[in-house]
Amino acid sequence: MRLLEYEAKEVFRTFQIPIPRGDVAESAEEAVRVAEGIGGPVVVKAQVPVGGRGKAGGVIFAENPEEAGEAASTLLGRGLRGLRVRRVLVEERLRIDRELYLGLTVDRRCRSYVFLASGEGGVDIEEVAQRAPEKVIKYAIDPLEGFRHHHARGVAKRLGFSGGLMMKLSEIAKRLYEMGVEMDAELTEINPLALVGEGFVAADARLNIDDNALFRHGDLVQRYGGGELEGLSEAEREARGLGLTYVELDGDIGIIGNGAGLTMATLDTVNFYGGRPGNFLDLGGGAPPERVEQAITLLLNNRRIRVILLNILGGITRCDEIARGIVNARRKGGPIKPIVVRISGTNEEEGIRILAEAGLEISGSMEEAAERAVALSRGGQT
Ligand code: GDP
Ligand code: MN
Numbered sequence: 249m250r251l252l253e254y255e256a257k258e259v260f261r262t263f264q265i266p267i268p269r270g271d272v273a274e275s276a277e278e279a280v281r282v283a284e285g286i287g288g289p290v291v292v293k294a295q296v297p298v299g300g301r302g303k304a305g306g307v308i309f310a311e312n313p314e315e316a317g318e319a320a321s322t323l324l325g326r327g328l329r330g331l332r333v334r335r336v337l338v339e340e341r342l343r344i345d346r347e348l349y350l351g352l353t354v355d356r357r358c359r360s361y362v363f364l365a366s367g368e369g370g371v372d373i374e375e376v377a378q379r380a381p382e383k384v385i386k387y388a389i390d391p392l393e394g395f396r397h398h399h400a401r402g403v404a405k406r407l408g409f410s411g412g413l414m415m416k417l418s419e420i421a422k423r424l425y426e427m428g429v430e431m432d433a434e435l436t437e438i439n440p441l442a443l444v445g446e447g448f449v450a451a452d453a454r455l456n457i458d459d460n461a462l463f464r465h466g467d468l469v470q471r472y473g474g475g476e477l478e479g480l481s482e483a484e485r486e487a488r489g490l491g492l493t494y495v496e497l498d499g500d501i502g503i504i505g506n507g508a509g510l511t512m513a514t515l516d517t518v519n520f521y522g523g524r525p526g527n528f529l530d531l532g533g534g535a536p537p538e539r540v541e542q543a544i545t546l547l548l549n550n551r552r553i554r555v556i557l558l559n560i561l562g563g564i565t566r567c568d569e570i571a572r573g574i575v576n577a578r579r580k581g582g583p584i585k586p587i588v589v590r591i592s593g594t595n596e597e598e599g600i601r602i603l604a605e606a607g608l609e610i611s612g613s614m615e616e617a618a619e620r621a622v623a624l625s626r627g628g629q630t
Contacts, residue, residue, distance in 0.1 A: 249457045252295045254337045255472045256436075256455035263427040265420055265438070266449045270339030279320030282338040283313035289341040292319035296331040299454070300372070304329050309341060330481050330496045342449055347440030348407065349373050350421055352428040354435075355388060363387040363395060363425060365403050369440035395425040412446065420448055431468075432461030483546060490542050492529060499524025501625050502547035502556040502585075504540075506531045506565050514559040517614055523622035526553045534564040540573025541580075548582045555586050557621040559614055562593025569595075571602035578606065586624045590617035 251259070254272045261267055269286055272295065273279040283290045294306035301307055306328045308319035320336050327333070347370035355362040365385045368376050377384045385406050389395045400418035409417050420441065428436045437454040462469055480488065487494030493508070501523050505511030508530050515525045527550070529543055547553050560570050570591055578587070590611045591599050600610050611617035 249459060249462060249469065249472075250297045251455045251457070251468075251472055252297055252335070253293065253453050254295055254335070256453035257337075257450070259427065259431065259455055259468075260450055260453050263423050263430075265423050265427070266447065267453065268339040268342055268449055268451065270337055272335050272337050273320060274335050275324065276317040276320045279336060279338050280313045280317040283310065283316035286338070286340045290316050290338050291341045292316055292323065293337045293339070294323045294328050294333040295335040295337055296328050296333055298329050298331060301328065306333070327481075332481065342442050342444050342451055344440070344442040344444060344451065346443040347451075348417075348443065348448075349376075349384075349437070349439045350424055350441050351435070351437040351439070352425055352433065358388045360391045361389045361395070361425070361428065363389060363399075363403060363421065365407055365421070367407050369438075373437075373439060389425070394429075395422060397422060400425070413443075413448075416448055417441075420450075427455075431455065432458045432464060434458045483550060487529070487543075487546060490539065492531065492539070492543055492546075494530075494543075494546070495528040496550070497525050497527050498552075499526040499625075500552055500554040501621050502526050502529070502550065502553035504529045504531060504543050504547070504556065504558045504560075506533065506535060506560050510559060510561055514557065514614060514618065517618040518557065518622060521615075521619050521622040523618065523625055526550065531560075531565070535570070535573070537569045537573035537576060540570050541577040544574060544577035544587070545580065545582065548577065548585060553585065555588065555621050555624040557588045557617055558590065559617060560589075560591045560593075562591060562596060562599070565593075566595045567591040567593060567599030568602060571599035574608070575602060575606045588617050588621045588624065590614055 257267045271282045273282050290310050292308045292310055294301055310316040310319045316338055323333050323336050349366040349369035351364040352361055366376055366383055368383050385403060387403055400422040403421055404414045404417040424436060433455055435456045438450040440451050442449045442451040457465060481496055484494055484496060501518055503514050503525050505514050511528055511530045515528060518525050531539060531543060547556050588611060589603060589608060603610060611620055
């Protein structure tokens with residue numbers, strides 16, 4: 249479960265990690281009131297469960313309550329990276345001297361938590377890790393020993409701090425670890441941790457809780473559980489209701505697979521050939537024709553999608569049923585888009601026959617199908 253920023257910050261507060269003064273608002277009027285309560289310049293932030301909101305225009309600075317109201321009007325109800333904004337967080341504007349990054353995640357290879365820190369916060373940390381890996385400190389935590397004061401101080405020193413600031417930074421690092429463990433976090437991040445004068449404030453907050461541990465956090469699920477669905481687009485919600493695993497992406501090639509691994513491999517292959525996947529859609533096992541039909545209809549109605557690519561391995565899933573679903577979806581009408589199909593496995597011949605009758609050609613391999621879908625997405629011939 250991924251908490252929204254303001255939800256994560258409420259948890260941060262209970263662990264005494266410093267956060268800016270502020271409150272959540274669901275309307276422009278509420279945003280004005282929160283800003284009045286704060287007094288002075290504020291920042292208005294879209295509450296959607298994705299990163300990079302700043303770059304996408306989801307973080308707006310306001311000098312006074314009136315501007316805060318305008319910022320809230322701009323953000324509320326609009327889409328941000330495909331997600332509808334239903335709430336904004338209005339916070340005091342910090343006078344940031346420096347931005348750091350602190351994070352805690354699970355390292356499956358070490359079978360332990362790993363603490364991450366960088367003096368280059370605020371930006372995309374994955375990008376820093378790629379460009380300049382030496383700028384991201386990784387500290388593997390011994391699960392029996394935990395992350396003690398001296399470990400945390402070591403990290404703060406490696407970030408170049410000393411004296412009082414070093415002590416304050418290490419205290420926050422230690423609390424972040426304690427919160428992560430207690431909350432069963434898969435990932436928790438402060439990006440940026442803002443240096444403001446002689447102290448640090450978590451300007452942004454992220455807390456993803458391991459779904460397998462949610463039974464230990466019933467109160468949190470009750471309080472925030474709706475946030476997950478809230479962050480989804482209309483189509484994603486609809487898909488969830490149909491039992492499909494569907495995530496919208498930025499590209500124009502619609503992808504349908506059966507099984508998460510195969511679907512991911514299809515996305516990678518499309519990427520490899522220079523195409524841009526527009527979604528991840530996993531039919532799951534043994535998909536009946538209706539579900540295939542619903543999945544295709546979903547992508548036909550998604551305006552960003554120009555080409556649909558199906559990659560199906562028949563097992564419990566029968567290729568002839570998949571083929572029937574495809575044909576039915578096309579028969580229903582709606583926008584016409586090229587469909588590239590690769591099916592293989594149980595009842596393959598029958599599936600191919602049904603598709604051929606409907607005028608659809610079959611690709612012999614995933615690579616061939618991906619290449620063809622990419623060419624079609626560029627308006628090219630195959
Ligand atoms: P994200 O883009 O989704 O990670 O959203 P953030 O909450 O991290 O905000 C994006 C950026 O806005 C941050 O990296 C900061 O540089 C900036 N920012 C956010 N809050 C403040 C603030 O109170 N004061 C100032 N000066 N900058 C802020
Ligand atoms: Mn951030």
